[in-house]
Amino acid sequence: MMSKIESFLETLQRQKNTPTVTNPYLDDGVVNNLRLYLEYMFEYMSAHPGRRVFLVGEAPGYKGCRITGIPFSSVKVLMSTDHSLFHAIKPQLSLSDDELSEMTSENTATIVWQYLVDKKTIPLFWNSFPFHPHPEGKENKNRAPNSKEIAQGITYLQQLYAIFQPAIVAGVGVKGVECARQAYPESSIKYIRHPSYGGKSEFIEGMNSIIQ
Numbered sequence: 353m354m355s356k357i358e359s360f361l362e363t364l365q366r367q368k369n370t371p372t373v374t375n376p377y378l379d380d381g382v383v384n385n386l387r388l389y390l391e392y393m394f395e396y397m398s399a400h401p402g403r404r405v406f407l408v409g410e411a412p413g414y415k416g417c418r419i420t421g422i423p424f425s426s427v428k429v430l431m432s433t434d435h436s437l438f439h440a441i442k443p444q445l446s447l448s449d450d451e452l453s454e455m456t457s458e459n460t461a462t463i464v465w466q467y468l469v470d471k472k473t474i475p476l477f478w479n480s481f482p483f484h485p486h487p488e489g490k491e492n493k494n495r496a497p498n499s500k501e502i503a504q505g506i507t508y509l510q511q512l513y514a515i516f517q518p519a520i521v522a523g524v525g526v527k528g529v530e531c532a533r534q535a536y537p538e539s540s541i542k543y544i545r546h547p548s549y550g551g552k553s554e555f556i557e558g559m560n561s562i563i564q
Contacts, residue, residue: 381446382421405475406518408528416458423477426458480531509535
C-alpha cells in the first residue's frame, strides 16, 4: 500500500506552477511531510477501522498547507500541538530554520486541532484542490478554487479514497462538499460548516456528529 502512496505523491508532482496556482509538492521537503502524514494515517486507519473519517476542505492556504504540505495544518500547529499524530511525525518533518523561527499560524488549522486534540478519532484531511490557488502575481494571498480546479481535484480524491477506504466522508465548507459529491456520487456526503468567518461553533457541532 505504501507504493500506492508513492504513486499518489508522484501524481501531485506533475502539476506545474502557473501565474495563479502554486504547487507546494514540487519541493522535496514538502512532499516528505505529506508522505509522513499519509503513512501515519494509513497505519492509524488500518488499526482503527471504526474511525475511518475523511474530511475534504477547499484548498491549501499560503500560511498553512502551502508551507507544511499537510492539509489543515500550519508550522505552529505541527510544532506546538500536543497530539499523538504530531508527536510521531515531528522528528522527521522537513521545515527550514526560517519556517521554524517564524512559527506561522493559520486560524483554521488552529481551530481544527484545538478541537481534535482530545478526541480519539484522527480524520484524514485533504482538499478539493490540492494546490495553492492565488490571485495572479500575489502568491501570499488565497483565493477560492474555481470550478475547473475542483473538477481537477476529483482525481486526487478518488485515489485517496481507494487507498484509505473511509467509512465517513464529509466536506468542510461548500467547495469541499461540492468536490466530494462529484468524486463520490454514490456516497452520502455530510456538510460541515467551515470554521472561518464566525463558523467555529457550527464547525464544532458538525464535527461532534461524526467524531468520537
